[in-house]
Each structure stands twice: as C-alpha cells, then as structure tokens.
Amino acid sequence: xxxxxxxxxxxxxxxxxxxxxxxxxxxxxxxxxxxxxxxxxxxxxxxxxxxxxxxxxxxxxxxxxxxxxxxxxxxxxxxxxxxxxxxxxxxxxxxxxxxxxxxxxxxxxxxxxxxxxxxxxxxxxxxxxxxxxxxxxxxxxxxxxxxxxxxxxxxxxxxxxxxxxxxxxxxxxxxxxxxxxxxxxxxxxxxxxxxxxxxxxxxxxxxxxxxxxxxxxxxxxxxxxxxxxxxxxxxxxxxxxxxxxxxxxxxxxxxxxxxxxxxxxxxxxxxxxxxxxxxxxxxxxxxxxxxxxxxxxxx
Amino acid sequence: xxxxxxxxxxxxxxxxxxxxxxxxxxxxxxxxxxxxxxxxxxxxxxxxxxxxxxxxxxxxxxxxxxxxxxxxxxxxxxxxxxxxxxxxxxxxxxxxxxxxxxxxxxxxxxxxxxxxxxxxxxxxxxxxxxxxxxxxxxxxxxxxxxxxxxxxxxxxxxxxxxxxxxxxxxxxxxxxxxxxxxxxxxxxxxxxxxxxxxxxxxxxxxxxxxxxxxxxxxxxxxxxxxxxxxxxxxxxxxxxxxxxxxxxxxxxxxxxxxxxxxxxxxxxxxxxxxxxxxxxxxxxxxxxxxxx
Numbered sequence: 001x002x003x004x005x006x007x008x009x010x011x012x013x014x015x016x017x018x019x020x021x022x023x024x025x026x027x028x029x030x031x032x033x034x035x036x037x038x039x040x041x042x043x044x045x046x047x048x049x050x051x052x053x054x055x056x057x058x059x060x061x062x063x064x065x066x067x068x069x070x071x072x073x074x075x076x077x078x079x080x081x082x083x084x085x086x087x088x089x090x091x092x093x094x095x096x097x098x099x100x101x102x103x104x105x106x107x108x109x110x111x112x113x114x115x116x117x118x119x120x121x122x123x124x125x126x127x128x129x130x131x132x133x134x135x136x137x138x139x140x141x142x143x144x145x146x147x148x149x150x151x152x153x154x155x156x157x158x159x160x161x162x163x164x165x166x167x168x169x170x171x172x173x174x175x176x177x178x179x180x181x182x183x184x185x186x187x188x189x190x191x192x193x194x195x196x197x198x199x200x201x202x203x204x205x206x207x208x209x210x211x212x213x214x215x216x217x218x219x220x221x222x223x224x225x226x227x228x229x230x231x232x233x234x235x236x237x238x239x240x241x242x243x244x245x246x247x248x249x250x251x252x253x254x255x256x257x258x259x260x261x262x263x264x265x266x267x268x269x270x271x272x273x274x275x276x277x278x279x280x281x282x283x284x285x286x287x288x289x290x291x292x293x294x295x296x297x298x299x
Numbered sequence: 300x301x302x303x304x305x306x307x308x309x310x311x312x313x314x315x316x317x318x319x320x321x322x323x324x325x326x327x328x329x330x331x332x333x334x335x336x337x338x339x340x341x342x343x344x345x346x347x348x349x350x351x352x353x354x355x356x357x358x359x360x361x362x363x364x365x366x367x368x369x370x371x372x373x374x375x376x377x378x379x380x381x382x383x384x385x386x387x388x389x390x391x392x393x394x395x396x397x398x399x400x401x402x403x404x405x406x407x408x409x410x411x412x413x414x415x416x417x418x419x420x421x422x423x424x425x426x427x428x429x430x431x432x433x434x435x436x437x438x439x440x441x442x443x444x445x446x447x448x449x450x451x452x453x454x455x456x457x458x459x460x461x462x463x464x465x466x467x468x469x470x471x472x473x474x475x476x477x478x479x480x481x482x483x484x485x486x487x488x489x490x491x492x493x494x495x496x497x498x499x500x501x502x503x504x505x506x507x508x509x510x511x512x513x514x515x516x517x518x519x520x521x522x523x524x525x526x527x528x529x530x531x532x533x534x535x536x537x538x539x540x541x542x543x544x545x546x547x548x549x550x551x552x553x554x555x556x557x558x559x560x561x562x563x564x565x566x567x568x569x570x571x572x573x574x575x576x577x578x579x580x581x582x583x584x585x586x587x588x589x590x591x
Contacts, residue, residue, distance in 0.1 A: 053392040100575050107334055107391040111525070112574045115567050118522060122564035133560070231518070235399050242396070272411060279404025283382065286397045290389050 004250035005166060011253075012159050019148050027151050031219070033260040034154035035212055039237040040244070040252035041161035042208035047238075048247035049168050050201040051181030052102065055110035055234065056117030057209055060090040062228035064210025065217035066124060069136045072218075074129070079141070083214040090210025091203040098199035114231075121229035135224030138217060150219040157215065161208045165249050177201055181247075235282065236263075243285045302555075305434050310551040311544070312440040316505060318543030319447035320520070321527035322454060323498030325539040328528060330471040330491040333383055333394055337401040338499055339520030340409075345371060345503020346420075346512050347409060353420050360420050360504045361446070367500040375496025376489050383492065384485075402517060409514035419511035443505045450501065454494075455536045467491055522563070529570050532579050 019027050039061070047053050068086035071077045077085070097116075104112055124130040141149060168174035176197045179187035188194045217223045236259065244255025262281070267274050324338045335341075345367045352358040352366060378401070386397045427438040458464035469477040470487045478484060506512065506520075523546065531542020546566055554562040 047392075053395075055392070055395060104574065107395060108574065110392055110395055111334065111529075112571060115571050115574065119564055119567035119571065122560075122567065126558075126560045126564065231399070232403070235396060235403075238396055239400075242393070275403055275407025276411065279400050279402075279407060282400025282403065283397060286389070286393050286400070287382065287385055290393060 005169075008162060008250050008253045012155070012162060015155055016152070019151055027148065029261075029264050031151045031154050032264075033257055034151070034158045035216060036237060036240060036260045037253055037256035038154065038157045038161045038212050039209060039233070040240045040256045041158070041165050042205045042212070043237055043241050044165055044247065044252045045168060045177075045208075046201050046205040047241065048165075048251075049174060049177040049181060050198060052198065052202070053106075053110045053238075054113040054202070054205065055238070056113035056115065057205060058229060058231070058234035058237075059113065059117035059120050060094060060206040060209040061213035061216070061233070062117070062120060062124065062225070063093060063206075064090040064213030065223050065228045066130055066136070066213075067210070068214030069138055069217045069223055070129060072138065073136060079218055083211060083218075086214040087207045087210040090213070091207035094206030095199050095203040098202040099195055102195070102198045102202065117229055117231075117234070121225040124228075125225040131224075133225065135222060135227075136217075138221045138223070140221055141218060147219075150215060153215050154212070157208065157211050162249070162253070164204065164208070165252070169249050173197070173200075178247075232278075236260075236278075239282050239285050243289060301433055306551050306555055308434050308436065309440075310548045312436075312444045313551060314544035314547035315444035315447040316502070316509065316543075317523065317527055317547050318540040319451045319498070320502040320506070321524040321531075321543055322451055322536060322539045323495035323502070324524040325528045325531075325533055325542075326467075326491060326498070327495035329533045330467055331383070331387065331488055332391065333387065334391070334398065334525070335401075335495075336395060336398040336521050337405060337517070338398075338495075338524055339522070340402045340405040340517030341371065341374075341496055341499035342503045342506055342520050343409065343512055343514065343517045344374075344405060345500030346507035347413060347418070347503075347514075348500065349504040349507050350418055350420050353422075359422060360508050361422075361442070364446075364501050364504050367504050368497045371497035371500025372493040374500070375493040378496070379489055379492035384488070387488075402521070406514045406517050413514060415513055415515065417511040417513050420507045422508055425508065439508055443509055446505065447502075450498075451536065451540065454498070458536065463487075463490060467494075519563075526566050526570050529573055 015030070018030070022030070039058075043054070043057060046057070064086045066086075067089040068079075068082045071082035071085055072079060075082075101112060101116075102109065125133045130136065141147065143149070145152070168177060176187065176192045179190070179192055180194050180197060184194055213228065217228070220227070237256070240255035240259045241252055242255070243259060244253065245251030259281070263274075263278065266277050270277070320342065324335065327333055327335055327338070348367055348370060349358075349360040349363050352363045353360055358366070382397060382401065383394070386394045422439070424438055424442075428435050429438065430436075456464075458468055466477065466482045466487055467490065469480070469482055470484050470491075474484055477487070527539060527542035527546050529542070530545050531538035531540070549566045549569060550562045553565040557565065
C-alpha cells in the first residue's frame with residue numbers, strides 16, 4: 001500500500017507538465033478522468049473510511065456548481081473566489097444536515113441522500129436565481145493558459161483530495177473515522193464524538209465534490225439541473241471506488257482511471273452501445289469484484 | 300364547476316394506479332430487502348411489450364395483461380437467479396448500485412431497439428370521458444383505476460389466503476422463524492421476485508394506455524414507487540395503497556396550486572421529512588430488513 005500511494009503521488013505530479021505534449025482531445029479526456037478521480041476520493045472519505053454510502057452525493061456537485069455560477073454571474077466575483085465559496089456553501093449545507101441525516105443507517109441513509117439530490121434538482125429547476133429548467137450560461141474562459149487551466153485545476157483538486165485521503169489514513173482523525181466505520185457504538189463509548197466526526201467527514205466529502213462541481217460548471221460553460229445532478233455520474237464514481245478498492249488510498253485513483261479510460265474508449269468507438277456497455281460494466285464490477293482490486297485493510 | 304372535487308376525483312383515480320404500480324416494489328423490498336432501482340424500467344418494459352403485442356398481434360393492452368404478468372414473472376425469476384441471488388450476499392448498498400446498473404442496461408437496450416421517440420398505445424376508447432354531476436371523468440382513467448384495485452385486491456387475497464402467500468409474509472417478518480416451520484426462503488425469494496416483477500410488467504400495460512412513454516421514463520417511475528413505499532411504509536399491501544393515494548393527492552394538488560414543476564419537489568420534501576421523523580412510513584410494520 002505504502003508503495004502504491006507513493007506511485008500515485010509521483011504519477012499525479014508527473015501529469016502537471018503533460019499538456020505541453022498532449023493533443024486537445026487527450027487534454028479533455030484526462031481532465032474528465034481527474035474529475036472522476038477527485039469525486040471518487042471525496043466519496044472514499046465518507047464511504048471508505050467512515051462507512052456511510054451517500055448514494056446521492058452528487059447533490060453537492062450540483063450545489064457547488066450552481067453556487068459558483070451564481071456568484072460569478074450575479075455577484076460578479078472572480079472565478080477563483082466563487083469556486084472556493086461554492087465549495088464552502090456545499091460543505092456548510094452538508095455540515096448542517098449531517099446530524100439529522102446521519103442518524104440513518106445503510107440504505108436508508110443512501111436513499112435519503114438520493115432524495116436530497118432529486119429534490120435539489122427539482123428545486124433548482126423551479127427557482128429564478130438558478131435559471132429554472134433552462135439553466136445558466138457562463139462566460140468562456142479566455143485568460144492565462146486558455147482552457148488548459150481546467151486540466152490544471154482538476155489535477156490540483158485530485159492532488160488535494162489524494163492528500164486528504166493520505167492524511168486520514170495516517171492520522172488520529174482517520175482512526176476515529178475508521179472506528180465509526182467498524183462499530184459506531186463502540187467508537188462512541190470509547191470517547192469518539194461520533195456526530196461531530198461523521199459530520200466533518202460528510203463536510204469534507206461535500207467540499208471536494210462542490211469544488212469539482214464548480215470547476216465543471218465553468219469548464220462546460222453551461223449548466224442545467226439535469227447535467228449537474230446526473231445520477232449516472234454519481235454511480236460512475238461509486239463503481240470506480242468499488243472497483244479500485246474502498247477505504248484504500250490508491251484504490252480511487254486506480255478505479256477512476258481504468259473506468260473513465262475504458263468508458264472513453266468505448267464511447268468513441270460505439271456511441272450507441274455506450275449506455276448498454278456501462279450497465280454491463282457496473283454489473284460485472286460488483287458481481288465479480290465486490291472487494292475491489294485492492295482489498296481494504298480491515299480495522 | 301367545483302375545482303376541489305374534480306382534483307379529488309383525479310387524485311383518487313391516479314392513486315389507484317399508483318398503489319398497484321408500487322405494490323410489487325414494496326413486496327420485493329419488504330421480503331427480499333432489495334431496493335430495486337430498475338423497477339421503473341421493468342414497468343417501461345411491460346409498456347413496450349404491450350405496445351408490441353398491440354401493434355403486431357392486435358391484442359388490446361388490457362387483454363395482454365396476463366401475457367405481461369407471465370413474462371414479468373419469468374423475467375423476475377431469471378434476474379433473481381442470475382444477479383440478485385449473488386448480490387444479496389453483499390452489502391445492501393452494493394445491491395443498490397447493481398440494480399442501478401440493471402436500470403442503465405435496460406433503458407439503453409430499449410433505446411437501441413425502439414429509439415428515444417415518445418410511444419403511445421392508442422386504444423379506441425382512449426379519448427372518451429363522461430360527466431358525473433359536475434365532474435369530468437375520463438373512461439380510460441376509470442378503467443385503469445378499477446383494474447388496479449381489482450389486481451391489488453387479488454394480490455391481497457393471495458398473500459392472506461394461500462399457503463404460498465402466507466409463507467411470503469412469514470419470510471418478510473422473520474426469515475429464521477419461517478425456516479423453522481419448514482419454509483424454504485430461497486424458493487420464496489424466487490416467487491416473490493417473480494411476483495413483484497410480474498406486477499411491474501402488468502402495471503406497464505396500464506401505464507401505456509394512460510400516457511406516452513420513452514425508454515428513459517423508468518427513472519422517474521422508480522422515484523415514484525420509492526416515494527410511495529416510504530410514505531406508506533413497508534410490510535403490508537395496505538401501506539402501499541395508502542402511500543399510492545397520498546402521493547397522488549400531493550402531486551395533483553401541488554401541481555394545480557403551485558405549478559406542475561413543483562409536484563415532485565413537494566413529494567420529495569414530504570418524503571425526506573417522513574424518512575427523518577418516521578422512517579417506518581405512515582402504516583409501516585416491522586419487516587425482516589429492518590430487524591437486521
């Protein structure tokens with residue numbers, strides 16, 4: 001594991017200068033791979049280390065994206081500031097609802113987050129400030145580095161979320177989360193403030209997910225409820241996580257890279273079959289590799 | 300004309316259909332502890348099957364309900380054997396993801412076969428309606444309502460009067476206890492999966508004559524059956540019926556008074572409240588999955 005984490009770190013750093021030699025196509029493909037990897041790392045904090053499956057976690061992708069877009073368009077904030085505030089909005093929302101939400105266990109928790117996701121999508125499709133079902137247009141970025149900037153932002157979020165996972169793996173904070181995952185009542189009785197720790201883990205997950213959503217919004221320059229609250233993206237990140245190995249530092253990287261690259265190859269060759277193949281991949285990954293490529297160290 | 304009364308009747312008619320549509324989902328959830336996210340796509344499969352039979356064999360969608368029921372029953376058993384029997388050994392969350400994968404697979408396969416155009420089954424009695432006092436009643440909606448109630452009642456009798464039905468309820472209440480009295484749970488799982496899927500396919504026939512459909516309508520239907528199960532609770536037919544009528548009332552009244560776009564949001568908001576404050580639903584009773 002130790003070696004794999006170092007490998008992931010080196011690979012990530014090596015990818016910074018890559019746009020110098022990459023074609024525009026591969027630059028976009030890799031940017032979307034980084035996006036999925038970051039989302040998967042965010043989920044790993046919650047599902048992998050804390051044991052809570054937030055099936056509708058993509059809600060915070062939408063919140064982050066919309067908050068960033070609204071702050072840029074309506075409040076005239078520069079992208080960098082809007083993005084950070086957008087991430088904070090997502091994590092504050094998560095932190096606020098976590099104590100009530102995280103009383104629920106297993107698939108009741110999973111489904112309530114899914115309900116939250118659909119409810120927010122419906123809400124944003126009806127409000128004026130979010131542009132209703134029509135959505136919001138963002139300006140095209142024409143500054144430093146051109147569209148290459150998004151490659152670097154996604155890569156940096158990936159690096160940051162990887163470091164967060166590494167920290168959790170090693171720190172006391174991480175031990176507390178793992179204790180909650182293994183046995184919440186035992187953790188509580190040995191002095192872990194479970195509500196606080198769960199909520200912080202939920203907030204971290206939402207912050208990273210919100211940052212990715214905000215970057216995505218500016219990258220594609222047009223957002224609507226359907227694209228920002230897409231259940232397919234949500235499932236892709238869980239399949240990537242499950243494929244790579246839940247609760248490991250290298251797993252999300254391996255899972256997201258393989259899934260997104262395979263999916264991209266299939267997509268470009270058989271546009272019509274893409275959905276069918278994705279469905280088959282999901283079934284096969286779970287049925288054949290329920291533990292993932294890297295088995296989680298228990299305890 | 301009295302708007303309130305008209306809305307009330309509309310809600311009742313829709314609620315009957317919703318109850319029947321959701322009863323299979325609630326049954327599978329209650330007995331097998333599987334939340335099948337592909338259930339909505341099963342309904343759409345039934346709708347396409349009845350469209351196919353209507354077009355090429357001239358069979359009326361009402362008359363082809365037995366065909367859909369039988370096909371759904373076999374399909375449900377097949378999927379249970381191939382996929383869910385293995386998946387049930389994993390965590391419940393994995394089963395959620397698997398069933399979502401199945402949903403992606405079915406809706407995209409239907410899209411390959413039938414394209415994404417809106418299809419509808421134009422039965423000859425489709426447009427008729429009559430006046431009852433001051434209320435307009437559509438004949439198709441009334442027909443669907445009556446059939447839904449009859450079929451739901453038949454299921455109720457099956458679960459309460461037959462040995463197999465009682466065995467299904469026994470497994471739902473206490474898997475180990477059921478084994479002690481000689482019930483084979485894996486057999487009951489297969490029957491329940493078949494029965495639940497048969498109901499989804501049959502409700503597809505009714506859905507097809509109520510409105511047009513596309514391969515990707517399954518997702519929204521899954522959300523609806525899920526809402527109904529949460530609102531009403533699990534474990535009993537009555538719960539699904541209560542949830543079905545409640546969802547219909549919420550949808551009809553909120554879309555009239557707040558606008559069409561708000562109906563799903565209102566229903567979901569009510570559901571989140573129910574989940575947080577009364578996770579068992581309005582009429583829910585104990586079932587096996589909860590005891591775990």
